[in-house]
Amino acid sequence: xPTIKDVARRAGxxxxxxxxxxxxxxxxxxxxxxxxxxxxEELGYRPSVIARGLQARESRMIGYxxxxxPPDQFNPILEKFIHSMAxxxxxxxxxxxxxxCRTPANEVxxxxxxxxxxxxxxxxxxxxxxxxxxxxxxxxxxxxxxxFGRSNPDWDFPWVDVDGADGVRQAVNHLLELGHRRIAxxxxxxxxxxGQYRLQxxxxxxxxxxxxxxxxxxxxxxxxxxxxYRATQRWLTLPPDRRPTAVIALTDLMAxxxxxxxxxxxxxxxxxxxxxxxxxxxxxGYLRPPLTSLRQPIAExxxxxxxxxxxxxxxxxxxxxxxxxxxxxxxxxxxxxxxxTQYVTRNT
Amino acid sequence: xPTIKDVARRAGxxxxxxxxxxxxxxxxxxxxxxxxxxxxEELGYRPSVIARGLQARESRMIGYxxxxxPPDQFNPILEKFIHSMAxxxxxxxxxxxxxxCRTPANEVxxxxxxxxxxxxxxxxxxxxxxxxxxxxxxxxxxxxxxxFGRSNPDWDFPWVDVDGADGVRQAVNHLLELGHRRIAxxxxxxxxxxGQYRLQxxxxxxxxxxxxxxxxxxxxxxxxxxxxYRATQRWLTLPPDRRPTAVIALTDLMAxxxxxxxxxxxxxxxxxxxxxxxxxxxxxGYLRPPLTSLRQPIAExxxxxxxxxxxxxxxxxxxxxxxxxxxxxxxxxxxxxxxxTQYVTRNT
DNA sequence: GGCCGGGACTTAAACGTTTAAGCCCATTAT
DNA sequence: ATAATGGGCTTAAACGTTTAAGTCCCGGCC
Numbered sequence: 030x031p032t033i034k035d036v037a038r039r040a041g042x043x044x045x046x047x048x049x050x051x052x053x054x055x056x057x058x059x060x061x062x063x064x065x066x067x068x069x070e071e072l073g074y075r076p077s078v079i080a081r082g083l084q085a086r087e088s089r090m091i092g093y094x095x096x097x098x099p100p101d102q103f104n105p106i107l108e109k110f111i112h113s114m115a116x117x118x119x120x121x122x123x124x125x126x127x128x129x130c131r132t133p134a135n136e137v138x139x140x141x142x143x144x145x146x147x148x149x150x151x152x153x154x155x156x157x158x159x160x161x162x163x164x165x166x167x168x169x170x171x172x173x174x175x176x177f178g179r180s181n182p183d184w185d186f187p188w189v190d191v192d193g194a195d196g197v198r199q200a201v202n203h204l205l206e207l208g209h210r211r212i213a214x215x216x217x218x219x220x221x222x223x224g225q226y227r228l229q230x231x232x233x234x235x236x237x238x239x240x241x242x243x244x245x246x247x248x249x250x251x252x253x254x255x256x257x258y259r260a261t262q263r264w265l266t267l268p269p270d271r272r273p274t275a276v277i278a279l280t281d282l283m284a285x286x287x288x289x290x291x292x293x294x295x296x297x298x299x300x301x302x303x304x305x306x307x308x309x310x311x312x313x314g315y316l317r318p319p320l321t322s323l324r325q326p327i328a329e330x331x332x333x334x335x336x337x338x339x340x341x342x343x344x345x346x347x348x349x350x351x352x353x354x355x356x357x358x359x360x361x362x363x364x365x366x367x368x369x370t371q372y373v374t375r376n377t
Numbered sequence: 378x379p380t381i382k383d384v385a386r387r388a389g390x391x392x393x394x395x396x397x398x399x400x401x402x403x404x405x406x407x408x409x410x411x412x413x414x415x416x417x418e419e420l421g422y423r424p425s426v427i428a429r430g431l432q433a434r435e436s437r438m439i440g441y442x443x444x445x446x447p448p449d450q451f452n453p454i455l456e457k458f459i460h461s462m463a464x465x466x467x468x469x470x471x472x473x474x475x476x477x478c479r480t481p482a483n484e485v486x487x488x489x490x491x492x493x494x495x496x497x498x499x500x501x502x503x504x505x506x507x508x509x510x511x512x513x514x515x516x517x518x519x520x521x522x523x524x525f526g527r528s529n530p531d532w533d534f535p536w537v538d539v540d541g542a543d544g545v546r547q548a549v550n551h552l553l554e555l556g557h558r559r560i561a562x563x564x565x566x567x568x569x570x571x572g573q574y575r576l577q578x579x580x581x582x583x584x585x586x587x588x589x590x591x592x593x594x595x596x597x598x599x600x601x602x603x604x605x606y607r608a609t610q611r612w613l614t615l616p617p618d619r620r621p622t623a624v625i626a627l628t629d630l631m632a633x634x635x636x637x638x639x640x641x642x643x644x645x646x647x648x649x650x651x652x653x654x655x656x657x658x659x660x661x662g663y664l665r666p667p668l669t670s671l672r673q674p675i676a677e678x679x680x681x682x683x684x685x686x687x688x689x690x691x692x693x694x695x696x697x698x699x700x701x702x703x704x705x706x707x708x709x710x711x712x713x714x715x716x717x718t719q720y721v722t723r724n725t
Numbered sequence: 726g727g728c729c730g731g732g733a734c735t736t737a738a739a740c741g742t743t744t745a746a747g748c749c750c751a752t753t754a755t
Numbered sequence: 756a757t758a759a760t761g762g763g764c765t766t767a768a769a770c771g772t773t774t775a776a777g778t779c780c781c782g783g784c785c
Contacts (some may be wrong), residue, residue, distance in 0.1 A: 039653040075493040078772030103659040127475040129463040311451035428741030
């Protein structure tokens, strides 16, 4: 690999001049400028990002870590998210360093190590929660980061989030328009901030419609298929006048659990029980029936967190520092009252 | 951030001594050694990986790029793959640099840029194909890489692959044991090397069983749901004595297309038409019926490609340089002759 | 004609490490 | 007693850049 010295020698100038030409700084005559560029071209020279990094005390790397899903769950947004981040980063000469986050126990240690060894210039966090220790640590040491997701409202830090409350409100309103009144919500445990926001959207939309929420309609579970399945079975044992006619699940995976439980109980998804998911995983369109779901603008989130972070790294506070994007309700047959075909359980 | 100079000053020694202590090289007395370690501890010093990289002419970074899926397809293995690579890399002090591969057109350019700017010490390739230009380029410039997937058999380079032929053979044998004789294969276009291997496994297993393959049983399509759906419709129009009773699809996505088309035609999946997928996506277990599928040992592939690459980067040819791992057939209801419940289309 | 300004370049320090080479001194061998 | 050995440390070069400071020379101004 040729270095800047080789270029300088071949062009008959000093390395400084070469550097000035390459960075468009300093004052260089057009003649030498051309000679230098010619030498660069002939040698196929490219500056070493490591040497540059040492000099500038920056790595032009963005760290991103996530927690792996359990084998029976799926992460429908990871691929698109990483991809949009990497694209946006590349446009500014940055790259994404992806690293796993083993156990949550030593989570902060992993961040600390990256910070102290100068591996990255900043971080993207996802899956933040209330009083997130990673956010706290990075705020304390003053290291640049942007979060996909909110945390403690009293902490001032840059984030981008998808307005889950708005999304669920859209879903409720859609179901209301279809005539549903007994709408259930399959929510997450109380310690999930994202779950809180989404559930809040549900309660607000119901209240706005003047509907009282039967406590039995809200069930909180971890994000597992089998929990959703069982929760649905519980709903179906309610007396007919309290039994939900529609369910909003906070995950496509849970929505699938709802659909399967209902189908197994002989209900037609759509006419007998409307189901809405969240995330619009690629699979949703191929389910029977296709699942109505809330699509998050993941590509835009990835793009924005990265450009905000690069602002931050380069010393300017991103503006705006907090961004709330709206999800979009993708309507499919799982919330149609009269689908022309239905897919139900049949005993053989 | 404290540097090695700060440590040296505080310990009252030269920077060289500090370096010797930290790297366990040179000869240092136990007394100074302790003093240095104490200073390191007190200052919270950690060596800069950038400076180390400049000195050692290495970045301790592994580049990995992949092509984003179209929005209506999904990549069931990406998350697990990146995760296992990053884990294995971290164990050796390496990190994974993830970057998107925009259009295949300038694909090699992206690799070239990373190579020439010293960004990474080596690459992991996936989705390699016959005469893959990336493989060719990296071989030509002599840059370290390991591929997940094979390419031109005449090219000698390190790879790890999953034995698709063996997987499909397992699937065929499983179907044969169930009594199936007319087994179809929903394959990929001819230019896909992975598709070739898998299809070859199908032909071999059928030949071993003494069964002739009706040309109509093999349909090649791109990896899209709708193509699988249409292919299945074509099979179902065959006369009863030529109509397949089982289908092996090279992707879970295509298997879903097969299942839905068959269900829409009034067939019971399992008894009337057995279906096998490939990849064992997390969703497969929740489909109705749950889909029999071939699970690739992705975590092991990720782990092996990385350790092989690190061997290579450190100057030793990995041994073995080519690894072929076997997939495992996960048997579910989509290949059971007498499932107790069945999920079919019903007109309302 | 001398001085000043500034354009065009070079010199050299700096970034934070590693490591070959050198130095000093105590110990051992001759 | 002197030379050789080697342990324990320091010095300094090197990695490939950037950039502040310095040098040189030419043209314009008084």
